[in-house]
Amino acid sequence: MSKKTMQAVLVNDYGGSNVLKVETVERPQPQSDEVLVRIVYATVIPLDYKIRNGWLQEVFPVTFPYIPGFYASGVVEAVGQAVTTFKPGDRIFGSIKGAYAEYGIATVQELVKMPDNLTFEDAATIKAGAETAWKALFTEGELQSGQTVLVHAAAGGVGQFAIQLAKWKGATVIATASTSNLDFVKSLGADQVIDYTQTAFEEVVEEVDLVVDSVGGETENRSWAVLKKGGILVSLAQAPSQEKAQKHGVIAKFNTKFPNHENLLTLTELITEGTIQAEIDSIFPLSQSDKALEKSEARHGRGRILLHIHAI
Secondary structure (H helix, E strand, O other), X not given: OOOOEEEEEEEOOOOOHHXXXXXXXXOOOOOOOEEEEEXXXXXXXXXXXXXXXXXXXXXXXXXXXXXXXXXXXXXXXEEOOOOOOOOOOOEEEEXXXXXOEOXXXXXXXXXXXXXXXXXXXXXXXXXXXHHHHHHHHHHHOOXXXXXXXXXXXXXXXXXXXXXXXXXXXXXXXXXEEOHHHHHHHHHOOOOEEEEOOOXXXXXXXOOEEEEEEOOXXXXXXXXXXXXXXXXXXXXXXXXXXXXXXXXXXOEEEOOOOOOOHXXXXXXXXXXXXXXXXXXXXXXXXXXHHHHHHHHHXXXXXXXXXXEEOOOO
């Protein structure tokens, strides 16, 4: 019997967007506890280009050639013998390693069944942006109603959800964004929006309970001083300096805890019912994954970037 094939993006070496090549490869087969997913949308996230550039070799080692991508929405194509939770035809989203492809493999634990009125586009943003925002605000950041949070890069794929979730919780939100994104960020519900191209945020912000930083570097260095004593900085960009945290009498966190399945279901419900809106920046075909990653790397996107792989 001839083996089934699929189109996938392969990376054969570290480098720029030119190392991404769409090739025909063998379609994977699910093991007994696995699910084969026909991918409708794959999510493009900054981690994808950071790995491809070779910046994260120690944290995310790869074996060449590899297929990029971590998150997707799609339809169950086939299931392994031990799988009872899902059946072919089920609409799902979740963590699918190697998502820049027509098909991908995931374990049952990595997938969530989609509610009937959730779109594939919105579903593709949940694990990639909304779940990260939940983690930063609540799992790591311990944000409570009545507290104040400063969200950096507020128009981005994580920032847009962080604003909306913080407002849902009853917090006050201060956000930084570029000039072209100010109105968008205000429309998400931010109480105060700072144009970082015009104003140094540390000159107008003080005594916040939480900083959510997906930028790192100089932005992180300038964020310590705006926290109140005992406040929390959650970095999504790099492991923050514990030395600086101690000096300022604050707490710094980086990937120590993760949202649970129940949190994910709450998020899915909030997005399905329209309480939280997912902004899609742009959608590219699989053949233009290089352009999608270039857009992601330029860091001026508004919301999420997706690859549209199968029409449904």
